[in-house]
Amino acid sequence: MRVHAVRAAVLAAGCAMVLALAANGCTGPPRPADAAPPAGASRGPESGPAAVFLARDACSTGNRQRVEEVGCDSERASAIVLARHEGPRERGPRCPERTDYVLVISERRPDADEDGDGTVLRGYACMRSLEPPHPGDPGGGGGPRTIVGDCVRADGRRSVVRETPCDARDGRHAPEYRVVRQVAHRDRCPPGTALYVDLGGSTPVGCAERV
Structure with missing residues (x-):
């Protein structure tokens, strides 16, 4: 099966739910999903029936309109895959810390489409840029996860x-x-904790101090 098109959605830093303000104990609503406008992408020929587009440790170009898998030693390479998962991101594993952005991958298959847009979701890739800046690093102000070292504002x-x-x-x-x-x-x-932030996972409470 050949993938004819891939949709790439760059997921920037989203909102984090405040579990409670230490001073007054207020709580917040569920954390909104990160989102960004989708863009098209394409891939080269598969190497076999089990080939996976943007498997772990693969590299991609940075052209948001046409994402391609390339060798990591290529001058066109701009990001590397830290993790690759099948299915919708909302029900799949979280991306690793220091992920800079996420590519949502779909296949162009109008015959199998269920929602009318002509594409079928295949999965998502957790990407890290090969060169700085790295918004997914602690304090970087971006990435799909809020982690220790990050800063937040109301x-x-x-x-x-x-x-x-x-x-x-x-x-x-x-x-x-x-x-x-x-x-x-x-x-x-x-x-000295002034704010509790929902970080998700098995240790979901982020202890935040005023800066």
Whole structure:
């Protein structure tokens, strides 16, 4: 089976749910899904029936309009796959820490399409750029996950914060809190914690201090 087209959605840093403000105990709504406009992509010939487009450790070009798999030693290579999963991202494994962005991969198959857009979801690839900047790094202000070392700011909605670069100087994007520890329960957070942020996983509580 040949993949004729791939849709690439770059998932930037989204909102993180605030579990509670340490000062007043308020809680927040479920964390919104990260999203970005999709773009088209293509691949080269498969090497066999089991070939997987953008398997782990493969590299891709950075052209958002036409993503291609290339050798990692190619001058056109711009990102490497940290992890590759089948199926919808919402029900699949989380991307590793330090993932810079996510490519959602779909196959152009109008005959098998269920929602009318002519494409069938194949999976997603967790990508890391080969060169800086790395928004997925701690304090980078992006990536699909909020991790220890990241900074957040209030986004105007009650109990919801948005990741922002720790070195941001713009008043509208200046950091207000930094996640200093990730624990299973709030009572494991260190003294001085001003905010609890939902990070997901088996240790979902992010302990954040004011900056």
